[in-house]
Amino acid sequence: MGIHSSKSAKRRFAAAALVAALGASVLAGCSGKNENAAGSSASSQAKSDGNFHQEGLPIVDKPVTLNVLTIRWGNMGDSFAKNQWLQELEKNSNVKINWQVVSSNDWNDQKSVMLASGKLPDVIIGDLAFSDSDIVNNLSLFRPLDDYIDKDMPNLKAAIEESPELKKISTFPDGKMYSLPARLPSRPVTQNQPVINKAWLDKLGLKAPANTDELYQVLKAFKEKDPNGNGKQDEIPTSNSGDIEMLLLSPFGITDLRGNHMLVNDGKPEYFPTSDQYKKAIEWAHQLYADGLIDPESFTQDGTMLTAKRQNPDAPLIGFTYQWTPDAVFGPWSSQYEAIPTIAGPDGKRYQEGDPNGLSYRRNEMLITASCNYPDVAARWADQFYTGEASIQNFWGAIGTAIQKDAGGAYTLMDPPEGTSADAWYWDNSLRDFGPKYVSPDFEKSIKLDPTTGDGLKLEIDKLGKDYVTTPFPNVMYTSEEYQELPTLTTDIDSYIASTRAQWVTKGGVDEGWDAYVKKLNDMGLEKLVKIYNDAYTRYMDIK
Template identity: 75%
Template sequence: MANVSKRSAFRMLSGLALLSVLGTTVLAGCSSNDGGTNTNTNTSTNAAGNKSEGSKTEDGNYNPEGLPIVKDPITLNVLTIRWGSMGDTFTKNAWLQELEKQTNVKINWQVVSSNDWGDQKSVMLASGKLPDVIIGDIAFTNADIVNNLSIFRPLDEYIEKDMPNLKAAMAESPELKKLSTFPDGKIYSLPARLPSRPVSSVQPVINKQWLDKLGLKEPTTIDELYTVLKAFKEQDPNGNGKADEIPYSDSGDLDMNFLAPFGITDLRANHMVVKDGKTEYFPTSDEYKAAMEWAHKLYAEGLIDKETFTQDNTMLTAKRQNPDASLIGFTYQWTPDAVFGQWSKEYEAIAPIAGPDGNKYQLGEPNGMSYRRNEVLITTTNKYPDETARWADQFYTGEASIQNFWGAIGTTIKKESDGTYTLMDPPDGTSADAWYWDGSLRDFGPKYASPEFEKSIKLDPTSGDGLKLQLDNLGKEFVTEPFPDVMYTAEEYADLPTLTTDIDSYIASTRAQWITKGGIDEEWDGYVKKLNDMGLEKLVKIYNDAFARYQELK
């Protein structure tokens, strides 16, 4: 599921009749009524100044400390989105079921496929019929929240009085609070820190079997990479007697990670990089121009697949998993076994490739690829905000976090006698990653695995998450400072789509032209001028203003 963790785009369903059915499905049971009469009378003011019901501690049912959270059971309607056809098997997680017993907070899970969510979300926001809680950061984006603040409850006061685990986590890892603070200075969603995540994101992956057959060493510079790719094309490394080897291939566009040797590491996919603490829009930089010239040289010599800019991902996958022989020589992936099917064992990750300046650059997060925002939202229609906050706080311990990332202790995780934790082997015929998704919230939901707690987690270094941590050693020292995961104001969110749609499209089209046909020297000045005419200065100002606000947060 490595590609899933890249936040792939939702596929939208069309048709009014289908939309109506989908809306009815997700909206059913979205009130907070647990079947009894709610007697809560306290009120709180939401972001729009409206009054909404809050927990009444005086009625004797709510326990502000200890467990159970309430003496008589209550029910919360909790919405979460799952990738594709994953379904709701995670709800059988033994830790989640035990939590219901310990807290007396019963959960009515409302599980929606990411395939359907785009339309359902629109219906939900338009209707105002909301669940009590939303789990997972693919449900609502930053823009969704900023543009609908009246329906999401500010959580600062609840963190302070109801969430000692999260409060302690924020003190230990200030990034959690910084990441969760919206432009108005309030926190509307809860964060997560996932366990045992690497510093590096995708890394260079090469066909090691081809290298060995041709007597070549792993490339360390762009000149060595050129030599290797040329040998891959010309010397029949797959041994089938055909000139069918493809040194490098992609779908729809050139993967920006291919330009990493030039210092281009675009973690947020917004064309912004940070160098020495200062931001830069790289498509107008000298480095980008040099990268285009280099890529054109490779393309002109057939070292980049001629179909890179025209094929879709299905066509690329067919090449990567060609049944007769391996066809692809070089790529960037999360792990070497991510996309090559039966040929996976031929590939290995290598250290970053040094660029023209002699330096190596690796995409990633210096603080680790661990931090998430928008993992829990509490709506203003939720009649039990204190109880809900205390329920969510139970997730912010080490043991809770690993059980909601891999699966329950005794089912997926073994707790050893020395206090360490190891992962069990998945059932035959099931990949480890699929097993973890089946049995846990995995990437989604509240978590906090502290750096100290992570020391007690022992992962198999030959597969899955343990393998990624091993591969991380190849490139983590070269990870660049990424443009941070900033927040924008409502006004900025209104301007961004208009600006980025045209600008990004123009950049992509000129990139394809320069790589396939050349001509960048003659066209560069006109290209930069057109970008400025399209509003690039305003776009960069939005990015820089958000960056400055983020830097000021503590």
């Protein structure tokens, strides 16, 4: 959840000064360098002089250039722009793209300058660029897209009819869509799955735990019976950084996909840190801690220290965790780990973090700015991305480069070059997670993935927990006023919840301290915070 704080006049002045200093940076040549630019009426003029076509390709007869900004992780660069589908689209549409690629390492400072100046490129690609709050608090810089979707974007319009979630997640509090959504291909329903050291289980003659009682017994055996075989009692049943592994609480119905302490029970939003199930989960976690089954450094170590334990060169040290895939974090010991079915709680039920709609839906994947002189052209260009074939080529790479299409219409991912990881190869070849896309559930049936690695492996693991996925709090949006209040409330409340949880897990006392804890949360403004969440939930559910 992006949090926006109001800018002081001093900050705005400093930011404005920086704009001039950036020179030929990402801010340079926004709308002003469009070919044939003729002010804000350029798009309508393009229509009146016959240059713009409402349907088919080319989009324009006389070439138009759009300045398109996208943010890439680290030092990924602009290799994605060589994607053959993007190259062909530029050729066939007559819409030339001037890609402006910024590293995520440099973006925060540049973003502040850009928003303060009000000078933006024509189009922004990818949700890494601007958060919900960035957009909500600067609406005048972005064009409402509803009318463009209606008249210029038949592919997206059809996608919204098939998958209404696209509109729900992209509708801002004023009822308009300022950004374009995506539905990524072949995404799972589940988030992280329980992962256990299978070699340790086999050595001790144990089966994978199916419920919390069995998990306790397995973790106890891991601690006491030297399953790594080095003659030391150095095994760590489970470990995390900065807190306990919160998914350890999921067997008690505690799932928090959005990271805001909200879940949905029987169709109603609920703030779980004051719930009975949270209290019971903390009592169970304290038992694990008291018996030495949770790493005592969980609350104090950082990610580097945790990684060192997970990839300890002499022997595997950690027995149980939750991960996207079992091979994600254990380095040389990856082959010893396997994903297991969701752990059942004391009530006999299984609760899996995830989203029944799938982890496919994204918003803010494309914005057309108020600076853009050719919004209809930009909208028609974006609509080309909303077909199944276009989307998979912008997620994995072009057909013939990263994807093989057979005579029967099936799509298979090709092997990456020797010495290159598949994921890194896809990022090099495509926009990957970023940008407008729509892959329908029906189209997904024609995609063939290797079940032993990458996205295909995750879909296999997904089968272990997808039947138990809880209904998450939806991906709501907040008003500008709510974004002003949220950081004040959540900073203190979240910190108090985390510190109290650490105390109760390590020292106990949840029963004795519960009433005072709830009272303090209420004194800190919990009622106001929950009202913000509930109001946003109601607005979201009312979107049709």
